[in-house]
Amino acid sequence: QKEVEQDPGPLSVPEGAIVSLNCTYSNSAFQYFMWYRQYSRKGPELLMYTYSSGNKEDGRFTAQVDKSSKYISLFIRDSQPSDSATYLCAMSFFTPFSGGGADGLTFGKGTHLIIQP
Amino acid sequence: GAVVSQHPSWVICKSGTSVKIECRSLDFQATTMFWYRQFPKQSLMLMATSNEGSKATYEQGVEKDKFLINHASLTLSTLTVTSAHPEDSSFYICSADTSGSPDTQYFGPGTRLTVL
Numbered sequence: 001q002k003e004v005e006q007d008p009g010p011l012s013v014p015e016g017a018i019v020s021l022n023c024t025y026s027n028s029a030f031q032y033f034m035w036y037r038q039y040s041r042k043g044p045e046l047l048m049y050t051y052s053s054g055n056k057e058d059g060r061f062t063a064q065v066d067k068s069s070k071y072i073s074l075f076i077r078d079s080q081p082s083d084s085a086t087y088l089c090a091m092s093f094f095t096p097f098s099g100g101g102a103d104g105l106t107f108g109k110g111t112h113l114i115i116q117p
Numbered sequence: 118g119a120v121v122s123q124h125p126s127w128v129i130c131k132s133g134t135s136v137k138i139e140c141r142s143l144d145f146q147a148t149t150m151f152w153y154r155q156f157p158k159q160s161l162m163l164m165a166t167s168n169e170g171s172k173a174t175y176e177q178g179v180e181k182d183k184f185l186i187n188h189a190s191l192t193l194s195t196l197t198v199t200s201a202h203p204e205d206s207s208f209y210i211c212s213a214d215t216s217g218s219p220d221t222q223y224f225g226p227g228t229r230l231t232v233l
Contacts, residue, residue, distance in 0.1 A: 032220070034220060042227065043212075105151075105212075107161040109159060109160045
């Protein structure tokens with residue numbers, strides 16, 4: 001079993017729809033959860049991050065983490081054609097204020113999202 | 118701010134040759150840089166962690182003698198793929214860390230390596 005599972009899609013929805021993207025993970029030691037957007041042949045761009053369980057909202061984007069279920073989600077409201085991209089979840093063992101250094105990230109495969117005009 | 122560049126963006130080489138990829142943080146100093154590899158339709162996989170002035174730490178299964186990493190300054194890390202083979206063809210992406218927190222890792226645009 002891979003550490004992070006993410007449905008690669010493609011996921012195609014009409015413009016204006018609510019999009020739900022999800023990842024599951026197996027290692028309960030992950031503490032930091034992130035969502036990145038990646039366009040073809042480009043590096044990932046950070047969208048949102050959450051430490052531990054809970055919700056976080058930023059404009060049209062909402063990130064949710066349920067550590068008890070080892071499940072994270074990203075919701076996109078009022079989706080736009082410009083949101084079409086690959087969305088990757090990523091996780092880290094990093095704990096703030098622990099004095100630890102930077103850690104590499106563990107990524108899901110990414111979900112290819114297509115917003116139809 | 119927080120821009121990371123990579124050079125070259127695309128390289129084609131013959132089997133058996135070596136290729137060097139540069140990763141630069143343009144407007145900040147990065148104590149730590151990371152190198153990832155992404156095969157088609159696969160996740161980004163961490164290859165190694167590079168700290169300025171010290172030896173890189175490689176992930177399990179990554180050959181340190183094949184993937185040479187040098188982090189000579191706070192703004193430059195290089196990855197050299199030695200004696201490249203077709204199975205090394207991949208998308209190589211670096212990231213640079215500004216503060217030690219996962220959300221302050223900034224990614225470069227990637228380098229696509231094709232080995233013939």
